[in-house]
Amino acid sequence: MATRHSRSAARLMMAPAVILLMGWMLVPLTMTLYFSFKRYLPMRGDSLERGLDWVGFENYVRFITSSSFWPSVQATLLIVGGVLVITVILGVLLAILLDQPFWGQGVVRILVIAPFFVMPTVSALVWKNMMMDPVNGMFAHLWRFFGTQPVSWMSDASVQSIILIVSWQWLPFATLILLTAIQSLDSEQLEAAEMDGAPVLARFWFIVLPHLGRAITIVILIQTIFLLSIFAEIFVTTGGSFGTRTLTYLIFQRVVDSQNIGLGSAGGVYAIILANIIALFLMRIVGKNLDR
């Protein structure tokens, strides 16, 4: 029963948040769009004051046709895909495990969730040096213990290393969400199936997995959005070399290292479009939830 008075008050209360976000979105976006159609190399004397040359879609074409574009798409797909597969599969298994009764549930839950709270630069450096260093890392000790040659992870298995680090960071997120979803599963249904003699695998496949469907979708969509823009993990480990230059990192290098703003902006527009396609799916699911 909202009166007209409270309606206008409500609009007023919403205004700061809406205006701020509108500015935060529109201003930089317009600038990126503008730069993407311009030749803008500050190191070669292009400047905003003297005006920039309009180059049409040249930056867009050059970004896609450059030799580093397809490798970066490949690296992005490998890393995002690899992390998704690992975190979703292990997340489902871990969630089922943590849902079983056992001693010390609370403590184990804390141990499993902890990596999510470690800042990205710390987890990347700890993994790079303390775990994966070819001489002093824990893996090297393990490898030597079993009599094999230690691996130079960061150069010889760089993409796998990044996938491992990022999976470690995101496994808690997937586990936590899937565990929350599993706990809402009606246990009577499972018991009935068990009494009817359904084997464990069948119970998992026909009851647990369908129940988790929505949660898994949400995990995949949200993680994809965050994973597409992972930055610090690559910045402090390989710096984009050894095949770990993702689309995000390529754009970063174009803008910051080679100072080609026009080209970087065109890349940025591609990244924005890509993120929006995924976001559209996510929003549909989240939006449906709002109607209930």
Place this chain on the structure above:
Amino acid sequence: MARAVSTRRKIITTAVAWAIGLVIFFPIFWTILTSFKTEAQAINNPPLFWGFDFTLENYAVVQERSDYMRFLWNSVIIAGGSTFLGILVAVPAAWSMAFVPSRRTKDILLWMLSTKMLPAVGVLYPISLIFVEFGLLDTRIGLTLVLMLINLPIIVWMLYTYFREIPIDILEAARMDGAGLRQEILYVLTPMAIPGIASTVLLNIILAWNEAFWTLNLTAASAPPLTAFIASYSSPEGLFYAKLSAASTMAIAPILILGWFSQKQLVRGLTFGAVK
């Protein structure tokens, strides 16, 4: 769960769960342990799990040589400040959307969410340009503003899902009794909204503390928070295991503790209320 579980099965589950938990936690455990070793013992072969000389020297050296407290202070100001500002802007917005919903409320909420999806790297240059223009580059206030803006959609969403659970009947009863908007907010709503706001604050501090794109790209010498401070250890000359461990331990300890309190809110906040 009322299901009876055999003791044998429970023992096996316990063993497997603990083994997995310890493996996942190991890098953090190892970092904390190494931070108490001397540099020589930190790279000992075989690795030392016990029998090393326990020392706090690394912590002292990290503080002394790199002025750790300054970075910590930057982190506290930026994470705390952006959360405070965000709450200030988001509470009225979420309140009005939860209690005076209109036809457009859903669209506005979804649109806010969509701003969160904007890839940061796509707007890196414009933001740096604006920062240079307004003298915000490498300042705490600049970073505070950016982190407030990137987390604002999550804050609004989280608050909205909490506020929506407050029974509307109570508000109507208060209105019938002649409570004005101000009284309504002050005496009826605030006490019921505090738990939701507290969880939102908690999650947002964690997110802001760990943010590692803007904090790395918009700071240089004077305003870098802990994320950027740790990144400086990636250069070879700065690499000492025990000191890296001590610095890392100090950087993650406050958030690990906060994080353990906020497990439940994490799910709700990061899935925008889609999973509770």
